[in-house]
Amino acid sequence: MHDVLALVRKHSFVLALALSLALFVGNVIAEPSFVSWDNVPDQLATFAPLAIAALASMPSILSGGGGIDISIGPAMSVVNVVLVFWLFPHDVAAPLAIAIVLAISTAIGLVNGFFVGVLRYPPVVATLCMFFVLQGVALKIAPTAGQAPGNWTEQLGQSVGPVPGGLILVAAVVLIWLALAATPYVRALYSVGGSDAAAFASGVPVTVVRALAYGIGGLFAGIGGIALTALVQSADTALATEYTLLALAAVSLGGTPIGGGRGGLIGTLLGAAVIYLLQTFLSAVHVSPNYTSVVYGALLVGALVFGALVTSKRRFGGAT
Numbered sequence: 001m002h003d004v005l006a007l008v009r010k011h012s013f014v015l016a017l018a019l020s021l022a023l024f025v026g027n028v029i030a031e032p033s034f035v036s037w038d039n040v041p042d043q044l045a046t047f048a049p050l051a052i053a054a055l056a057s058m059p060s061i062l063s064g065g066g067g068i069d070i071s072i073g074p075a076m077s078v079v080n081v082v083l084v085f086w087l088f089p090h091d092v093a094a095p096l097a098i099a100i101v102l103a104i105s106t107a108i109g110l111v112n113g114f115f116v117g118v119l120r121y122p123p124v125v126a127t128l129c130m131f132f133v134l135q136g137v138a139l140k141i142a143p144t145a146g147q148a149p150g151n152w153t154e155q156l157g158q159s160v161g162p163v164p165g166g167l168i169l170v171a172a173v174v175l176i177w178l179a180l181a182a183t184p185y186v187r188a189l190y191s192v193g194g195s196d197a198a199a200f201a202s203g204v205p206v207t208v209v210r211a212l213a214y215g216i217g218g219l220f221a222g223i224g225g226i227a228l229t230a231l232v233q234s235a236d237t238a239l240a241t242e243y244t245l246l247a248l249a250a251v252s253l254g255g256t257p258i259g260g261g262r263g264g265l266i267g268t269l270l271g272a273a274v275i276y277l278l279q280t281f282l283s284a285v286h287v288s289p290n291y292t293s294v295v296y297g298a299l300l301v302g303a304l305v306f307g308a309l310v311t312s313k314r315r316f317g318g319a320t
Contacts, residue, residue: 012255013267015303019253020270023277030284041159043280044166048227049076051272053243054250055173056220058268059213060112060123061251064193064260067116069214071127072221073244074134075108077237079225081142083153084235094152102222108134109218110211117211131244138237145236148229156230169227170269173220177265180216189213193260249300250275274299 027034053072060069079101087097108130115126156165180186191199192209200206228240254271256263278299282292 012263013270014255016254016267016270016274019299020273020277023274023281026281027277027284030281034280034284041164041166044164044170045157045227045231046166047272047276048166048169049224049231049240049243050246050250050276051170051269052173052220052224052227053240053247054254054268054272055177055265056217056224057244057247057251058256058264059189059216059220060116060127061256061258062189062193062260062263063210063213065116065196065210066123066258067193067210067213067260068123068248068258069109069112069127069217070124070244070248071108071112071130071134072217072224072247073240073242074131074138075105075218075221076225076228076240076243077138078108078134078141079105079222080229080240081138081235081237083151083226083229084146084148085142088149088151097152098226101225102219105222105225106215106219109221110215112218113211113214116214117207117209135237135241142235142237145234148233148235151233153226153230154233156226157233165230166227169223169230173223174265174269176219181265185209185212190261193262195261246275246296247272249296249303252300253303 033039053076056072056075057069060067082101082104083097087100092100112127112130115121115129116123156169158165160168177186188199188204188209191202191204192206196206199209224243225240228243229235232239250271251263251268252258252271253274254263254267254269256267275296278295279292282295287295
């Protein structure tokens with residue numbers, strides 16, 4: 001047990017990796033066609049909104065200070081309804097439409113960052129307020145569900161040439177994060193997440209770094225909204241709300257603690273894979289949807305308990 005905890009302390013994503021591998025094998029056993037290449041574009045299109053929502057939740061959590069953004073799902077909904085009800089009907093060109101919705105979602109994140117980083121509102125309070133505001137905005141734009149007219153996201157829901165569209169969207173977010181990781185910003189983000197006081201003493205602009213984390217999350221949420229639209233080809237204000245909690249579960253499963261300063265990209269993607277593979281496995285073995293939330297909750301609680309155990313071992317020098 002000590003060796004396992006030592007491995008997880010060194011690589012926080014190990015638990016998510018083990019779970020995702022086990023669930024992948026379970027899916028193949030339950031449904032052999034799961035690994036069919038013909039199914040890959042559809043699988044990635046379904047996985048993409050969840051994975052991107054998790055990646056959008058990650059920066060605020062990494063920033064520490066109890067950082068969390070529970071407005072990610074509604075931000076995706078706003079992007080979804082803006083595309084379907086405003087931009088697609090007016091045949092707005094794809095580059096301009098992408099720029100518009102990403103500007104909107106990034107602005108949403110920066111407003112969250114202003115309230116959390118500058119005005120020092122508790123992250124849960126600030127982003128919960130934004131959650132309700134965005135739900136109201138989405139309902140104003142789309143009081144009823146609507147089908148999307150023919151549009152440029154249809155290919156992203158399948159394949160663009162030989163490349164699955166879902167893979168393109170997830171890769172876009174990953175590349176943006178890797179580009180940021182090549183700058184001093186991500187190192188500063190981990191420093192702030194580890195300790196505000198130590199980061200400030202080292203000359204890190206804590207307020208700016210934390211506020212920008214929410215802006216980056218907003219940018220990623222915009223891409224997640226595009227992925228959601230590509231998947232469902234419709235607009236419904238209830239579509240993205242569930243992604244908020246699933247995304248937070250994925251980040252936690254991936255080894256990024258709510259306290260921040262630890263974890264990251266690989267673990268978050270693996271955590272999202274665990275959630276997705278669990279969904280497909282439960283469907284393959286015909287588990288009633290009424291029980292899926294119970295399974296998600298139990299899995300998340302188990303991950304949090306395991307993470308707390310690892311943290312306590314680190315804090316007390318591995319004493320037993």
